[in-house]
Amino acid sequence: METSQEFTQAREFSYDVFARACPSRGTLEHVTGRWGGLTLCALHERTLRFNELRRRVDGVSEKMLSQTLHALERDGLVHREAQPTNPPRVDYELTPLGHDVAERLMSLVCLVEGRMDEVLAARERYDAVRGAR
Amino acid sequence: METSQEFTQAREFSYDVFARACPSRGTLEHVTGRWGGLTLCALHERTLRFNELRRRVDGVSEKMLSQTLHALERDGLVHREAQPTNPPRVDYELTPLGHDVAERLMSLVCLVEGRMDEVLAARERYDAVRGAR
DNA sequence: CAGCATCCAGCTTGATACTG
DNA sequence: CAGTATCAAGCTGGATGCTG
Numbered sequence A, B: 001m002e003t004s005q006e007f008t009q010a011r012e013f014s015y016d017v018f019a020r021a022c023p024s025r026g027t028l029e030h031v032t033g034r035w036g037g038l039t040l041c042a043l044h045e046r047t048l049r050f051n052e053l054r055r056r057v058d059g060v061s062e063k064m065l066s067q068t069l070h071a072l073e074r075d076g077l078v079h080r081e082a083q084p085t086n087p088p089r090v091d092y093e094l095t096p097l098g099h100d101v102a103e104r105l106m107s108l109v110c111l112v113e114g115r116m117d118e119v120l121a122a123r124e125r126y127d128a129v130r131g132a133r
Numbered sequence C: 001c002a003g004c005a006t007c008c009a010g011c012t013t014g015a016t017a018c019t020g
Numbered sequence D: 001c002a003g004t005a006t007c008a009a010g011c012t013g014g015a016t017g018c019t020g
Helices: A002-010 A023-032 A036-045 A050-056 A062-074 A096-114 A116-132 B002-010 B023-032 B036-045 B050-056 B062-074 B096-114 B116-132
Strands: A078-083 A089-094 B078-083 B089-094
Touching: A023 A036, A023 A062, A023 A096, A023 B096, A023 B116, A036 A050, A036 A062, A036 A078, A036 A089, A036 A096, A050 A062, A050 A089, A062 A078, A062 B116, A089 A096, A096 A116, A096 B023, A096 B096, A116 B023, A116 B062, B023 B036, B023 B062, B023 B096, B036 B050, B036 B062, B036 B078, B036 B089, B036 B096, B050 B062, B050 B089, B062 B078, B089 B096, B096 B116
Parallel strands: none
Antiparallel strands: A078 A089, B078 B089
16 A cells, blocks of 8 residues: 555554544544643643633633543543532542643643744735735 | 632743633644644655645545645645646645644654553543443 | 535534532 | 533534536
């Protein structure tokens, strides 16, 4: 097959991320998804309760936060600590793996944020050419 | 305001990623989106033509690849080099900024891939508890 | 080969209401 | 407080057909 010959030596992954069925794609989507990344970054700062998280991650709905947290917990990135008090108190904190993931994620976020001026400049150039037509 | 007092000193971003209106959220979504990440990783290996990319990124449709490339080009991460030949030949390659972003992204991908065993184990534990009910 | 335009099914999301 | 359940709406994305 052409494809595999073409790329075999360039590949650096144990699985093939590029393959549709790669198991890591799912986790990657949880991590980089709309709310997953922000949630991990928020929890990287410190442990938070449900509604604290909700306020921290601006724009997330109750439902989506709940869903996101379940996915991250299932993947072993977030630990849920519930206290059977009344009113209930539930703390969410990152696992060691979660912190490792969050660090790489933040490195990416910081890079992008730090170079938004380049991005914005590129956009203006792109739009200037496109907008003319 | 409680929220800002609570987090001001913990924040490490120049913009506030957590804010709904943060300009970097858009770029971040392009980078980490379903196809953006894979496209960047593929182009990090080497320059590719449109249909090479399409074969490399398993599962992407023509439309989505086109859309993804436009977004990345607009953000200044990808450079599009069109040769006015017949049949047309268009090469896509990363800009310096694109390579920087791709590197951080790959670091994240590699981490997740390398520790999928932990993730999978966590899932089994989670499902064992949940599935019982 | 390298795309764009259109259509539409279905998944994701947000709003709302309710529970323990 | 910490969620779950339900439902409508809108956006995403795949299929198809066409252009240069």
